[in-house]
Each structure stands twice: as structure tokens, then as C-alpha cells.
Amino acid sequence: MGILANTVSICHFKVQGELPQEDLYTWATKQLAGNRFNPIDEGSEELSLGWVHQDDPRVSDFYTPAACWREHYLIFTLRRDRRSVPGPILKAHLERAMEQWLVENAGYNKVPKQKKEELKEAVRATLLSQTLPTPSTYDVVWDTRNGLLTFTSLSAKTIELFEELFKKTFDGLRLTAFHPFARAESVLKEEMQALLQQANKAKSENFLELIKENQWLGTDFLLWLMYQTMNEASEYSVNQPGIYSDREPFVGYLDDRLVLLGAGENGAQKILVAGPQDRFNEVRSALLNKKQITEATLHLSSGDDNWKMTLKGELFHFASFKSPAVKLEKDNTTDEALEREAVFFERMALLDKGVQLFDSLFATFLETRLAPTWVEEEGKIHGWLNVCSNCQSPLA
Structure with a gap:
């Protein structure tokens, strides 16, 4: 899209x-x-x-x-336009080409390897020329x-x-x-930067290492946000520059779909929990068994405007990022080029608003996560996980 x-x-x-x-x-x-x-x-x-x-x-x-x-x-x-020939079709046409070659070369019982490769390339080229590219x-x-x-x-x-x-x-x-650590650097106030560097587990500035060694940014953020969703009001204030004014209130919470990952007897075990959540009991059970939330559906709202995305915690990719609707108005009096341009600016404003809310939520988490009081906050989260009277054993 x-x-x-x-x-x-x-x-x-x-x-x-x-x-x-x-x-x-x-x-x-x-x-x-x-x-x-x-x-x-x-x-x-x-x-x-x-x-x-x-x-x-x-x-x-x-x-x-x-x-x-x-x-x-x-x-x-x-x-990107790409042509491709399905394997079964290529195989069928190649077999016919080899049969024809053997008919024309009666001294052979089998097509030589080099000739087979030549026939394969010729057949493939012919089939490609008869295939429209897919854009x-x-x-x-x-x-x-x-x-x-x-x-x-x-x-x-x-x-x-x-x-x-x-x-x-x-x-x-x-x-x-713009991976989680880079995003963390961009949203934190200057006085918090030293604390972030102390928490940095990477030993170099290589972006792959920064991603791999600091996956706690995504997993802790999603864990904290799940706890906030179930135990707090899910109300926050804008603290990042953008279209919204500073301290403007908004709501952020998790629901609908979460993915957890952890080690199992046969390697990595991936668990999907989908549908509206009540007390996140299934998720809490998995977390108690050393699983970690790696992606989740995040809702953000300000006034009448609502955003929804699947946040992928490792890289902070926004999958299925849904914003308030905009649409192209067409009638006989409208200049389509000007209307498309207007829609573009409206669309970008809505995306920028959603990202501003996300960054404000992430910054709020970081201020908690990097503070000395995080040990207490973490204790509250683990205490809540353990009060799980309806944990589902299949997730253990």
C-alpha cells in the first residue's frame, strides 16, 4: 500500500x-x-x-x-517489475525440449549435462518473453x-x-x-543521555550490534506498556516536538494481538495471542515462563483521532499503521493534481501526529526505565505477573 x-x-x-x-x-x-x-x-x-x-x-x-x-x-x-516462471511449468517445457533433442540426435540415450543446461536457459528465456512482469x-x-x-x-x-x-x-x-537505540537517543532530554549510554549493552557504534545488544528497549517497553494498560489509566502527555502542543494529553494502550518469543525444547518458541484481552492471563503465563513480548498491537488516540499499529519491538517497524481517514475528493470542479497534493499534506500531518504520540510514549517509558526507581517499578511488574490465578498451562 x-x-x-x-x-x-x-x-x-x-x-x-x-x-x-x-x-x-x-x-x-x-x-x-x-x-x-x-x-x-x-x-x-x-x-x-x-x-x-x-x-x-x-x-x-x-x-x-x-x-x-x-x-x-x-x-x-x-x-520493481519482475518476471518469473513457475518451477513446474519450466520443468514440463524442459522435458519436452529434451525429448525433442533426443529425437533429433538419435545417437544419444541421454541429454548431456551441458546441453541440458543450454536447453534449460533457452526454454526459460522463451517462457520469460511470454510472461508479463509483475509490478x-x-x-x-x-x-x-x-x-x-x-x-x-x-x-x-x-x-x-x-x-x-x-x-x-x-x-x-x-x-x-532508525532503530530503537537511535530513536531513544533522539527522544531523550540531554540530561538523560548519559543514563542511556550507561544502559547501552553494545560495545561499538555498529548499528547491527546496537540493535542486537539492546533488544531490551523493545521487550521492556512492551512489558511496561502491558502493565500500564492493565493497571494504570493509559493517559500520557505529549513531550516531543511536533504538531501537537507540549503536555497535550493522549491515550496509549496495548490490545488485540501480541507475539511472544522464548526458548523451547526444540529451539525458539513463538506464541501468538490474538483477540481482545481481559487480564492478559495467557500472556502473563508465558512471561512467567521466560518468554518476551516481541510485537504487539498498539493503540494511540488524541481527541477524536485514533491510530493503530503492530509495533515490532526489535526494529520499531510500524506494521499496518492505521491513521484517521483521508480521501481524494473528485468532482468536475476539482483540480486533481492540487487535490492529491492537499491529501498528501493532510496524510503526512496525520502520520507525523501518530509518530509524535509514539515518540512521547517511548520517551515516557525511557524516563521510567533509566531512573533509579526502575528496580521498584520492575518489582511491581513481576508482582503483578505472579498474581495470575488463571494462567494457562499450555503456554508454559
């Missing part, structure tokens, strides 16, 4: 490196044009990857900054004010392709994942 959809899965990056001295948007347009998407409908190529317009993925010319410029945003879309598109929104980039896919393979093409396109710039 694209960035304009009311429900979309997103991940965040920070753009690192020196921006060009020339006009940023003119430069970006040139770079995107140099790595534009080229259609493969008429050929037999297996894959094509490149940039297209966010408003129309059929268009890949970037003649002017207007193609990708919306005030302080750069917007564009990664398009996939993934939107990119780069906020040039703060260097935060939003990408609409959580697939590890797609993210890798995107990072490689971004680096190739924007020479001198690179993307770094």
Missing part, C-alpha cells in the same frame, strides 16, 4: 552525509532521473528496478523538481528538515534493494536504520 493509504506499513531511516551545495530539489531531480525505472514489458528481461513518480507509477521522467518536491518533502517511489511499488518520503526518511515496506529483501539504489542514486549520502 502507498503512503496515501489509510493503513500502511512503514519503517524509518536517517539520511546521513553532506547535502549538495546546489539547490537540493534540482539536484535530487537529476539524481532520480539518472536511476529512473525502465519498463520491460516488451522484452524478456527478468527484473527492472528504478524510481517513478509517487502520484503515478507509470511515469518515470523527472524533468522538473515538481515531480518529487512537496515543500520540505522529497517524494518518489521505488518500482511492485514502495513509496519514499524524505523530510529534508530533519533527515527522517519513511519507506513503505518491511520486507528485509526489499529494504536491502532500496538501500542499495538510494546509495547509488544519491552519491555521498547513506541511510541508517
